[in-house]
Amino acid sequence: MKKTQSIVSKRRSKILDYISTNESINTNELAEKLNISPLTLRRDLQALDDEGLIIRYYGGAKLATDINIDNKSDSEENTIDSTYNQKKHVIAKYAADLIDDGDTIFINSSSTALLILEYLDTKRVCVITNNGKALQSSIGPNVELVLTGGQVYERKQSLVGEFATYILSKITADKCFLGVSGIACDSGISTSVLQETLINHEMINRCSGPVYVLADSSKVGRHHSFSSGDIDEISHLITDSNIKETDIKDFQENGVTVVPLDWQ
Structure with missing residues (x-):
């Protein structure tokens, strides 16, 4: 169970990384990049939106607040x-x-x-x-x-x-x-x-x-x-x-x- 939660957390961290630099989201392209189905990606996006981490709109999404997303180390992946x-x-x-x-x-x-x-x-x-x-x-x-x-x-x-x-x-x-x-x-x-x-x-x-x-x-x-x-x-x-x-x-x-x- 913890392993599954870690996988989901890492995947959503990557999604946040992507959104921090790309407001326009091609779900098929991003899903392929993450090696997941478009349905799973949509669920992840909705979950991030529900948590207040992102704001979705037609054709894109943006970070909800001035959150600084970076990839400096694995220890930072759960900071948000x-x-x-x-x-x-x-x-x-x-x-x-x-x-x-x-x-x-x-x-x-x-x-x-x-x-x-x-x-x-x-x-x-x-x-x-x-x-x-x-x-x-x-x-x-x-x-x-x-x-x-x-x-x-x-x-x-x-x-x-x-x-x-x-x-x-x-x-x-x-x-x-x-x-x-x-x-x-x-x-x-x-x-x-x-x-x-x-x-x-x-x-x-x-x-x-x-x-x-x-x-x-x-x-x-x-x-x-x-x-x-x-x-x-x-x-x-x-x-x-x-x-x-x-x-x-x-x-x-x-x-x-x-x-x-x-x-x-």
Whole structure:
């Protein structure tokens, strides 16, 4: 398993190298160069986009932030992933501190939101999620974990469809924690997976308290393919300190409290 993950990591590092110097992507040519199928390449590109490492557009892609990609040594191949993981953990830990004993919370399919489970410690919390990966998470002794059920969306191991939405419609949560592919004042929150839009929005609708969006700064100002909610449905944005001051001001003017966290 570790060997497979290493192969995937090295391959995606090579893809990032390519994108850093070539905004126009010929998928067939790049797939041949990497000795993989075009389908595998498209999956890798989508995964990198979901992680906020790249921004895809018709006919090309670019790095999402001012990330310096180079090939100086093998030891540097995981630098980007390490940086983003560090931001995710800082955001998730802060979010976990907002949760009180007795809370019922929603967590969506986001990898960042899922990390909240690792920081709940001994809190007595009921967690409702459509994230199938929650089954492999480390959870505290007093956490009641409830999966929505539903159709499995394989790439993200998320639970989607009418059954999952129906279950959510019967629950009222105290707080909602959503990871997103993009968040912007003019377009709200968005995702790269069509099937997850109804799930995310149902979580927002069935939350009686604050709705927290957990997103690193590379996702701020972006709009992905599918909208999950309007900006006035969000109460807080928890992000990292790399967010621009102008973006903070825009969100605050739209009623969203922004929490920029130091992560270094």
